[in-house]
Every structure is written in structure tokens, then in C-alpha cells.
Amino acid sequence: PDDGVLRDRLKTLAQERRRFGYRRLHVLLRREGHAVNKKRVQRLYREEKLTVRRRGGRKRAVGTLRPLEVPLAPNQRWSLDFVSDQMTDGRRFRILTVIDNCTRECLALTFSSGRYTE
Known part of the structure; x- marks a missing residue:
């Protein structure tokens, strides 16, 4: 297939599947019938500056983290x-x-x- 058509499909798949890298997108493209090898998908993925979206960190509960109190006298802690x-x-x-x-x-x-x- 033409690089332009493949690029467009790669971009749309990457937007739909944000956690997929070039390897898994390559599998999806092959399932759709595109005769393309992994190196070509990797090159197009890199040229389009596509990246795997990282997972967001766990949100912390507000007000639960507070610094330990400094003991002011012996035998407090x-x-x-x-x-x-x-x-x-x-x-x-x-x-x-x-x-x-x-x-x-x-x-x-x-x-x-x-x-x-x-």
C-alpha cells in the first residue's frame, strides 16, 4: 500500500488505541489486510511522532498526607x-x-x- 494511506490508517488506529505501540498496531494493520512489515510500521510510527500514552498516576486523597510532627521533648515518640x-x-x-x-x-x-x- 501507499505510504500516505498507511500513515492515515496508522494515525487513526493510534488515536483509537492510545496504549498500543507500533508492534500491536502492526498486528491490527495485518488483520485489516495491509501487506506491511514491522520495520515499515516502526518507521512510519516514528516519522509521525506517535507515542504510547502513559497511564495516569493514581490520585491521592486530599488532606491525608501531612508531615510528621517533630518531637519537642524526650519520650514523645x-x-x-x-x-x-x-x-x-x-x-x-x-x-x-x-x-x-x-x-x-x-x-x-x-x-x-x-x-x-x-
Whole structure:
């Protein structure tokens, strides 16, 4: 087929199917009876500056995201974290750390080498 006819059909298909790239549009053109190879469709797709439309991001709920309040005095907020590691003989251990967010002081370290699952 003529490049002009193919270009027009490619543009209309790309507008109808915004999430289709040149590969899927090539399949549609072949199904319609156009004897065209993938490289030609890719060239025309690029020359027409057609692109796949990206999906829109998920909308965030208004007012749900607010910054964390900065603690102004000790003992207002603590943070907990588990740290896991392995000894040289292969035994695993876990440490629970407790930190005061205001003073950045480590309030507790608890060691456990008992059985646990990850």
C-alpha cells in the first residue's frame, strides 16, 4: 500500500488505541489486510511522532498526607526496628532497637538468638 494511506490508517488506529505501540498496531494493520512489515510500521510510527500514552498516576486523597510532627521533648515518640544478621557459624540472630526520636538516644537493644521465621 501507499505510504500516505498507511500513515492515515496508522494515525487513526493510534488515536483509537492510545496504549498500543507500533508492534500491536502492526498486528491490527495485518488483520485489516495491509501487506506491511514491522520495520515499515516502526518507521512510519516514528516519522509521525506517535507515542504510547502513559497511564495516569493514581490520585491521592486530599488532606491525608501531612508531615510528621517533630518531637519537642524526650519520650514523645519512639521508633522501633528489628535488625537481623547471621553469625559466622550460620546461626541467625535478631536485635530489637528502640530509639527516642527527639534525642536520638538508643533506649534499648534486645538480643534474641532463638528460633524465628522471616
